[in-house]
Amino acid sequence: MILETHPASIASLENGDLCSKIAYTHALSTSAQAFQTSDGPYAGIVEIAGAKIGITSDGIGTKAEIAERLKKYDTLGFDLVAMVADDLIASGVRPLYLSNILDVNTLNPQVIDELMQGLAKAAIYARTQIVGGEIAGLSSRVQGYGEGTHFNWSATAIGDLLCDKPISGIDVKTGDLIIALKEEGIRSNGLTLARTILQNQFGNEWHLHQGWGDYLLTPSRIYAPFVVDVITKASIAIHGIAHITGGSFKSKLGRVLKATKLSALIDHPFAAPAPMLALQELGAISDHEAYRHWNMGHGMLLLVPALAADKILSFALKQNLQAQVIGSIEQLSKPQIVINLQTGKTVIYEY
Structure with a gap:
């Protein structure tokens, strides 16, 4: 039997889109007149002193659980950088700088070292610099698989717009x-x-x-x-x-x-x-x-x-x-x- 829908997973996708729309609507209310903003499909674009800058945030979601299961953490940096760097370039923004937030239940130096080694390698590959971050020990507020270190990992990346305007899809033409x-x-x-x-x-x-x-x-x-x-x-x-x-x-x-x-x-x-x-x-x-x-x-x-x-x-x-x-x-x-x-x-x- 072929299942056309998994109700829970479909609901998750639809709720995700709805929640993003809610957040976006409230974000629009904060736009300051001192800044010119526009939208790319994947990043917000702001003009500051003549420079057009793109910014986006994302995380690796439940991929953290896979690392917890295998006790292998040194490749997740590529997932994190891909999520934000590739979202930036999807709007025509060259990734330049990255900051990350790592929430953990317990501070394990070995796990942190593996995560950050991978992040550094991925940032170098993506031609970005890691310019900041936060590691927060949150005890039981962060849970995961089995014993040991559990974590959530997200990042924010910024860069410069490579073209006169964001790549938004408005220029897509029949025959492309x-x-x-x-x-x-x-x-x-x-x-x-x-x-x-x-x-x-x-x-x-x-x-x-x-x-x-x-x-x-x-x-x-x-x-x-x-x-x-x-x-x-x-x-x-x-x-x-x-x-x-x-x-x-x-x-x-x-x-x-x-x-x-x-x-x-x-x-x-x-x-x-x-x-x-x-x-x-x-x-x-x-x-x-x-x-x-x-x-x-x-x-x-x-x-x-x-x-x-x-x-x-x-x-x-x-x-x-x-x-x-x-x-x-x-x-x-x-x-x-x-x-x-x-x-x-x-x-x-x-x-």
Whole structure:
């Protein structure tokens, strides 16, 4: 039996969108006249003394639990940096500086050292500097798996806008091509659904079965340096960028397309990583739900002029980044995201 919806997970996505909208509405009330603000799809842009600065905040969510289960902490920095650095570049902002907040139940120097080693390596890869942070010992306010250190980890990143205006999707045109950047891991989204499936299948110690813990801990690929180079070195004007995180294709690609109400026709998606397909089978997850919760092999989507596609693909090859044209932007009768899978099935989202 294929389940079309997991009510709890769908409700979580919808409530997440609603809560973000609530927070955004209240944030608008604080805008000071001394600053000029505008919105990118993934970052707020503020102009200060003529400089256009982007800022965003995010965290690794329940991926912390995977590290707690495996007692391995040195790769989570890549997940944290990816969440904020790739959100910045999705609005056309070059990541420059990062601060982080680590809430823990108990201060364990060895765990802190592993976390911060990974964060430093990831920041260097993303060409950012760590300029501040907070480590807060909160005792029983922070809980997690088993004994030992439990934690929540988030970050804020800022950078400079590379173009005259944010990459918001407003310049997306019919005939633009969609280039996907490959992701083998689950990144930091869709983990609650994945953990629920594995818990139901293997019990409380699911992370020890068939390498599932190791797979879910796969560090996120950071795309920001590549995209910065595409904009600054290859001098390519990217019309839209979708960072495929929470809500996946429907939420994140839909967010970019809503400015023009155009549609995405995806005919050649990457093959989904084998572990994601296995999760889908174990949980009896429909394709429609899988492509709403997980990236299914697509970490970031670039919406670009057709004439620029070959140059971007060549640029990606030189940087050992797997990329391919997966589809195009079309004018359909109503705004849709249409994904034609290699199995012959089709997934359609209206946004």
